[in-house]
Amino acid sequence: MSTFSAERVRATLKDRDAWWTVLLVDPVATPIVRRVAGYRWVTPNRITLVAFLLGLVAAAAFWQATWGWLAVGALLFHLSFVLDCMDGKVARLRGDGSAFGAWLDFIGDRIKDLTCTAGLFGGQWAVTGDDRWLGLGALVLFVNMFRYLNGAQMNKVRDDMRERMERARRAAGLDGGLRWVEEAMDVLPAGTASAGASVADINDDFRARYGRFVGLRNALRRYRIRPHLVSGIEFQMFVFIVGPLTGRVALVTLVTGALLLVFEAGLIYKLWLSTRSFERQLAALRESVTAG
Numbered sequence: 001m002s003t004f005s006a007e008r009v010r011a012t013l014k015d016r017d018a019w020w021t022v023l024l025v026d027p028v029a030t031p032i033v034r035r036v037a038g039y040r041w042v043t044p045n046r047i048t049l050v051a052f053l054l055g056l057v058a059a060a061a062f063w064q065a066t067w068g069w070l071a072v073g074a075l076l077f078h079l080s081f082v083l084d085c086m087d088g089k090v091a092r093l094r095g096d097g098s099a100f101g102a103w104l105d106f107i108g109d110r111i112k113d114l115t116c117t118a119g120l121f122g123g124q125w126a127v128t129g130d131d132r133w134l135g136l137g138a139l140v141l142f143v144n145m146f147r148y149l150n151g152a153q154m155n156k157v158r159d160d161m162r163e164r165m166e167r168a169r170r171a172a173g174l175d176g177g178l179r180w181v182e183e184a185m186d187v188l189p190a191g192t193a194s195a196g197a198s199v200a201d202i203n204d205d206f207r208a209r210y211g212r213f214v215g216l217r218n219a220l221r222r223y224r225i226r227p228h229l230v231s232g233i234e235f236q237m238f239v240f241i242v243g244p245l246t247g248r249v250a251l252v253t254l255v256t257g258a259l260l261l262v263f264e265a266g267l268i269y270k271l272w273l274s275t276r277s278f279e280r281q282l283a284a285l286r287e288s289v290t291a292g
Contacts, residue, residue, distance in 0.1 A: 009034045012092040018233040044091040051083035055112030059119030065127040070244035161278045205273040230259040
């Protein structure tokens, strides 16, 4: 069995993460990872599968709809999430992650989200006959779907803007003409930006307008906490843990769902400012090349 130092295990932590993960999961998961990562039979995919199965059991507990079973479901859901955070740490620590493992982790989480939503809200509907529980379940599914699609598309748009900017800069330097305009408009295929190229700054508008927020963000970063304080992780943890434990499932779901959408709207606004900065920088490049 291999032994890993505490420093090496801590190096597997993400530079920035949700506050729930940083404060309530990593302090538990990291010591466990150090103890079990040396066993070769403890693989990331097996941890993922155990986390998935615990999620299904949590869904079954939620379906019982009594407070005791809701508490059991909440504890199992949190344990499932702790394991879900451990599989990536073990993979990074040992360097044995795989593309299939990434797929398995993503699909398992989505199925777990679906079944736990059905178990929690469907169980309440089965007991009470109140159709509003079905509406709340549909709301949870919608919010989860929106945040995943929105996050993936925003990342794609940001990466595309940075890559186009770098291609435009290189083309302007190479040709001294206007061919960079064609390249910036995606005439060249994506993925051609060199790994060593500097990253274009497309967030200067946001920093100029919201300097105080930037200061808060930097302060949170010192503790590895993302400024997106109500992300998908916090939403799920409050819906499937805090709500069942407090007996306030409906209220917690509505409040945290609203807060998540507010934070998502903030990210969309920031993206809009980034697109304005991107367009301004491209225009400045055009003018400098034309003047030259």
